[in-house]
Amino acid sequence: MNEIKIFSPATVANVACGFDVLGFCLDSVGDDMVIRKTDKKGIFITKIEGGFDLPYETELNVAGVSALAMYEAIKPDFGFEIEINKKIKPGSGIGSSAASAVGSVFGMNELLGRPYNKTQLTEFAVKGEALASKCEHADNLAPALFGGFTLVKSMSPLEILQIPSPNDLYATIIHPQIEVKTSEARAILPKEVPLSHAITQWANFGSLIHALHTSDFELIKRSLNDVIVEPYRSQLIPHYYEVKSEVIRVGALGAGISGSGPSIFSLSKGLETANNVKDAMHKVYAKTGINFDIHVSKINTSGVKII
Amino acid sequence: MNEIKIFSPATVANVACGFDVLGFCLDSVGDDMVIRKTDKKGIFITKIEGGFDLPYETELNVAGVSALAMYEAIKPDFGFEIEINKKIKPGSGIGSSAASAVGSVFGMNELLGRPYNKTQLTEFAVKGEALASKCEHADNLAPALFGGFTLVKSMSPLEILQIPSPNDLYATIIHPQIEVKTSEARAILPKEVPLSHAITQWANFGSLIHALHTSDFELIKRSLNDVIVEPYRSQLIPHYYEVKSEVIRVGALGAGISGSGPSIFSLSKGLETANNVKDAMHKVYAKTGINFDIHVSKINTSGVKII
Missing domain, CATH: 3.30.70.890 (GHMP kinase, C-terminal domain)
Incomplete structure (x- = not known):
């Protein structure tokens, strides 16, 4: 498998009394992304759709930065291209940057045969999220990666709990x-x-x-x-x-x-x-x-x- | 049934991060109490064992005050005698006063055919607890009445949640x-x-x-x-x-x-x-x-x- 298309969902963080720790994941809003292996080493943002003014430079792009964090941990002899169809408006408060940060590392992990678990993926995604929000937090990353309701018990060490929720x-x-x-x-x-x-x-x-x-x-x-x-x-x-x-x-x-x-x-x-x-x-x-x-x-x- | 002997357990309140809201109930420590119907109207503390200097005057005794709160709500044409074999040391921090406050109202409720549920019994017991601790709280009352772990979500209105816990x-x-x-x-x-x-x-x-x-x-x-x-x-x-x-x-x-x-x-x-x-x-x-x-x-x- 050399190419994968994924849906990276919007999320709600700071759920009322669970300020700073509780989030949940949405179904009907999210970005579409394509992650593709490429012979050239490195991480390359090759397409950004959606009409927002987002940077193509890997080090300035949230998806790029989280992808780089994972890439540098693995150091493969190939690279990845990332296409982002951004549907979650940046700055809307429903985890737009988290969706980008999560999408790239989730997609790369799939193409690599899942060397990392979701908590480890969150660690990489935190680096991208930090670019957007100027601090390391996982309030939106955790529900985007795990789904449902998540409680970020602690950041150091990173511990994420999945909380069940009613079907309806x-x-x-x-x-x-x-x-x-x-x-x-x-x-x-x-x-x-x-x-x-x-x-x-x-x-x-x-x-x-x-x-x-x-x-x-x-x-x-x-x-x-x-x-x-x-x-x-x-x-x-x-x-x-x-x-x-x-x-x-x-x-x-x-x-x-x-x-x-x-x-x-x-x-x-x-x-x-x-x-x-x-x-x-x-x-x-x-x-x-x-x-x-x-x-x-x-x-x-x-x-x-x-x- | 005119007389009932009960075990009213010690409890732990302020369980770590659950300060002021989470408590649990103990098995091996508690007071024995006898509650007895009597023809004479009123609430009477008739025996106190255990070697502690506790008052016999109903209005000055924690078990008496909670019993009176319930008695005045029901106004029966008979009274109750209360015997307390106090085994939980007052002031020890494991709900000595709560055990007294809970014991009298639980026992009376049984003799009366259970007109009240446990949350309602807690409301009465709060009055006795307030005599001992100078404020109305249910941190020890709730686990003593319900058993297990309890979360006092709010005092007004009183809402108590029973939290499951592992067997072992x-x-x-x-x-x-x-x-x-x-x-x-x-x-x-x-x-x-x-x-x-x-x-x-x-x-x-x-x-x-x-x-x-x-x-x-x-x-x-x-x-x-x-x-x-x-x-x-x-x-x-x-x-x-x-x-x-x-x-x-x-x-x-x-x-x-x-x-x-x-x-x-x-x-x-x-x-x-x-x-x-x-x-x-x-x-x-x-x-x-x-x-x-x-x-x-x-x-x-x-x-x-x-x-």
């Missing part, structure tokens, strides 16, 4: 086309938080993990609260609380900021409710004059895959 | 006979904590809940860390870190402060390791000149019960 769980995500700078989203967070809030957060997070294990939708609903980060970062997203209250009114289990925004995610039991949530989001944003996209997706339990 | 899980607890005032244990805690530490704490707590669900002992071990409270409260317990490192050296999964101390709990896979942990604790404390007790117990998955 759907996400609806609105991407308001405004820019939220990651640096600004970081700067707005307090360095210290009240101990009482932290306790509430881990009570909710433990409950959410229990609820995912037991497929208890009502408990998911009662646990999807973020008392630490949302009060700050929601200020950067117009009409955030209006979206949140409207989606809950039409039956969503809850809502939160996807990644560092500006996208807002919502979780629902069943496709019908997820579509009602889409309508509710549409109604709120239609009157704002801000352009937006909305995605409805089942939770993708397999992650990045060959197509 | 044992606790070893050392009670150094020194006084740690609850007020001092509270005052020593910071009002604010670094966000980065809070994130580590909820990553560990979510991982611990996942590990209990999946019976993953190694992950229990990697998750039993408290980066928020232990650094402060451990200062109140002599030789705390020496005990901790020694029990881990002989195979314990981890250790932490039980309740607000001075007891130190440890969790182990299997009775043999739990006994080795007991020996290791003994060795550390034998040279200190401080009196101490050590208990080894399987996790008690049924909680308070009729004997």
